Amino acid sequence: GDSVTQMEGPVTLSEEAFLTINCTYTATGYPSLFWYVQYPGEGLQLLLKATKADDKGSNKGFEATYRKETTSFHLEKGSVQVSDSAVYFCALSDGAAGNKLTFGGGTRVLVKP
């Protein structure tokens, strides 16, 4: 079955540091890939997505590139802010199963001033 593996946290950074969260996946077919973010006490918000190989998703300074050859979708941001402190989830949807999302375990990021 489908699965998503992402690096365990917590990841603690100083403001303006570079952030990378690794994500790899296993899926049949050609899934779409997503990064969702969950701020404290809130629901999940879509951060970015990519629907085919070599697509780059970007939003709010975050980027991730769909790498089919390495089955990866790593999240990066060049200069984090305190407001980026949250839990980040990598997810895939293969479209065949009612568009259900299969999530990674989440990575907690804490940015200190």
Place this chain on the structure above:
Amino acid sequence: DTAVSQTPKYLVTQMGNDKSIKCEQNLGHDTMYWYKQDSKKFLKIMFSYNNKELIINETVPNRFSPKSPDKAHLNLHINSLELGDSAVYFCASSHRTERNTEAFFGQGTRLTVV
């Protein structure tokens, strides 16, 4: 103008009780979902409905019964609550007809069984 809204936000109840969580979406989506987030933040699909028809039913105890009166609503009823049911339950919606479209999530319902 909340896109996906679920009620209540918090629910504290005793073991053995029956409770319901309600969800409504105003995005015009045809598919709705229930996800469960455990204490370690792990998220897993429970159910999915498309136009009031159940299309995904993961390995969930029979005590959990979803109901979709129309495509804008998906409720979750839980019978005989157990301590292990304590979690955050998220409702979500999407367009099934658009392959691999993203899902929109509600704010979650934190269920605590004591």
